[in-house]
Amino acid sequence: MRNLQTLRRALLAATRSMVQGGLSATTRRCGKPTCACAHDTTARHGPHLYLTYQDDGASRSLYVPPDQAEVAQAAREAWAAFWTIGCAIAAENREALRRQWQKTTRGPARRSRRKAAAHD
Numbered sequence: 001m002r003n004l005q006t007l008r009r010a011l012l013a014a015t016r017s018m019v020q021g022g023l024s025a026t027t028r029r030c031g032k033p034t035c036a037c038a039h040d041t042t043a044r045h046g047p048h049l050y051l052t053y054q055d056d057g058a059s060r061s062l063y064v065p066p067d068q069a070e071v072a073q074a075a076r077e078a079w080a081a082f083w084t085i086g087c088a089i090a091a092e093n094r095e096a097l098r099r100q101w102q103k104t105t106r107g108p109a110r111r112s113r114r115k116a117a118a119h120d
Helices: 002-015 066-105 113-119
Strands: 022-028 045-055 058-064
Touching: 002 066, 022 066, 045 066, 058 066
Parallel strands: none
Antiparallel strands: 022 045, 045 058
């Protein structure tokens, strides 16, 4: 039970800053025909960081300002922790159900065949 309480506290802590999505860095052309990026792929602008996520089945991106990259990374890591902790809690709950159901579905105590043969 103590493990489950610890997991729940960690899950709650992760919810304070978690953001579901992925982080991706992208380079782009600016669109000016005289800019070096128009002719040289190594001269593209960026990389620019985006938080990508699904919204109503559509892929969306949220630009991450350079000074907020660490915040975005921490939010993404909090989501990963939330997922991992949630799976651990689900496993604990599943095990508790298994134990509970085993107790309630057992019939009358039976002697093993070996023990029964020894007593006959």
